[in-house]
Amino acid sequence: MNKNNLNRYKYLYYMLLVAFCLGTSCVSNKKIAYFQDIQSVNQAKLEDAASFTEPIIQPDDILNINVFTLNPQSGAIINQSSATPALGGSSNSSLSTQSTGFLVDKNGEIELSLIGKLKVAGLTTYQAKELIRDKASTIYKEPNVQLRFANFKVSVLGEVGAPSAYTLPNEKVSILDALSLAGDLTIYGRRDNVLIVRDNNGKKEFARLDLNSSKIFNSPYYYLRQNDVVYVEPNKRKVAATNSAQVQTISVLASVLSVIIVAITSFR
Incomplete structure (x- = not known):
């Protein structure tokens, strides 16, 4: 085996290791931190923030x-x-x-x-x-x-620490309050695409909130209403981690290539 072929195998091996890392363990800080567009204290004052409106009593409350x-x-x-x-x-x-x-x-x-x-x-x-x-x-x-309200309830599902239905004594509840009660998002939760499902006069409304942006404070869905559902989607890292067949295949290939390279190197 000449030196050029050996270098090609090493290059392929390292590329597979990088792909494995990206698929199963490496996460950019840009996908984790909240409100990334607020760079300094001088920018902390927001205008036109969403105003709280009192919830309306409905049948079955x-x-x-x-x-x-x-x-x-x-x-x-x-x-x-x-x-x-x-x-x-x-x-x-x-x-x-x-x-x-x-x-x-x-x-x-x-x-x-x-x-x-x-x-x-x-x-x-x-x-x-x-x-x-x-x-x-x-x-x-x-x-x-x-x-x-005795049953002001919001449900928090998906990639959070403690998914559950929460009955709250306070009517003024924000999306951040609900996520805090649920133990915050896990490392696998998508912070840029949190789904809100709301029942408005018998019709379902859907909204997406980006926790990476301070614009959520301007959203009419920033304050939750009774019976709202908050769903946090899993990110690509979680999808890759749960795909056991893919992870096992990459691990086996990396191990086989490692053995091949060691064997080739020892016979040089």
């Missing part, structure tokens, strides 16, 4: 309602509610739990003791609270009403 009066016992009559099955329930569990609250029925109504049925679908929680307070004022003197 569960509302946690408390009416406080001068006589706590009389107010407790209105506050009576039953446990309603719901998904999620905590930031670290995706098991079914019982959410206590008032279920908004298919007609968009809730039914409160003494007050009766009230149509709350299409209202914000603030508007629904004011409606209940006005109705309760006809029975009690200066009632105080607290109202929030």
Whole structure:
């Protein structure tokens, strides 16, 4: 074997090793870091950032309602509610739990003791609270009403640390909040193409967010709504890693070529 042929084998061997590395272990920092277009503190101020809009109550939502009066016992009559099955329930569990609250029925109504049925679908929680307070004022003197979602749920799936359905006590939840609850993206998650699936009046909406860019702060999907689904796609590295046949083939070829080169070198 002449020197030129030996060099060709070595070159082929090293090229296969590089290809194997790129396919299974090497990841550019440009695909990992968030908000890469913010280069300095002077550029940290963003204009036209997305504004938060209060979520709208819809049928099948569960509302946690408390009416406080001068006589706590009389107010407790209105506050009576039953446990309603719901998904999620905590930031670290995706098991079914019982959410206590008032279920908004298919007609968009809730039914409160003494007050009766009230149509709350299409209202914000603030508007629904004011409606209940006005109705309760006809029975009690200066009632105080607290109202929030009992099943404000978002689902985070795909390449995150802890995929699950999360029930949150706060209505103002951003995509970054949801990903933080889910343990952030894994090293295999695509940060430039995070999918948001939203149910808007019975129709599905889809949006893609690029976490590498600060433009997500301007997106109308930056703040999540109840029942949103966040899906993080696997990157090419994960696809290559899960393709065991391809990885094994490359490993075998590299090993065979290594043996051949060693054998050729020893007989020179």
